Amino acid sequence: MNRTMPRKLPLKLTADQSAAEFVARINYCEFCHRTNVALCCHEVARGGGCRLEARQADFARLCLCGGYEDSCHDVLHRMASQDAVAAGLALIYHSRAADFNLEAFWKLTARRWPDFQTVDRWTRRLIRPRQR
Numbered sequence: 001m002n003r004t005m006p007r008k009l010p011l012k013l014t015a016d017q018s019a020a021e022f023v024a025r026i027n028y029c030e031f032c033h034r035t036n037v038a039l040c041c042h043e044v045a046r047g048g049g050c051r052l053e054a055r056q057a058d059f060a061r062l063c064l065c066g067g068y069e070d071s072c073h074d075v076l077h078r079m080a081s082q083d084a085v086a087a088g089l090a091l092i093y094h095s096r097a098a099d100f101n102l103e104a105f106w107k108l109t110a111r112r113w114p115d116f117q118t119v120d121r122w123t124r125r126l127i128r129p130r131q132r
């Protein structure tokens with residue numbers, strides 16, 4: 001064994017560091033848009049062992065307020081999983097269009113779902129301006 005090789009950081013530590021840097025960079029809740037609130041990294045992609053990768057991929061994570069009752073993070077976690085994924089991607093699309101990458105998301109989750117129409121429906125549902 002070569003002792004001069006740098007030890008690889010455990011994957012979870014790397015993912016946590018990446019998530020902390022992401023939250024510091026975004027610095028507001030991408031759902032309710034508040035700034036002066038505790039923030040956390042939400043993995044839009046979960047299950048199938050892809051959570052740690054999602055924690056490090058801008059196309060698969062959100063900066064949300066969290067750590068208190070009924071926070072945006074709580075709200076997304078309470079949603080049925082398919083709705084939470086589609087709504088999460090819609091929020092990424094709205095908040096950081098340059099980071100939105102459905103093909104990369106499909107590759108990460110090893111599943112061609114949701115399709116663009118589903119994300120678009122959720123975008124309209126979440127973002128539509130108020131009508132009077």
Ligand SMILES: [Zn+2]
Pocket residue numbers: 029030031032033034064065071072073
């Ligand atoms: Zn929020």
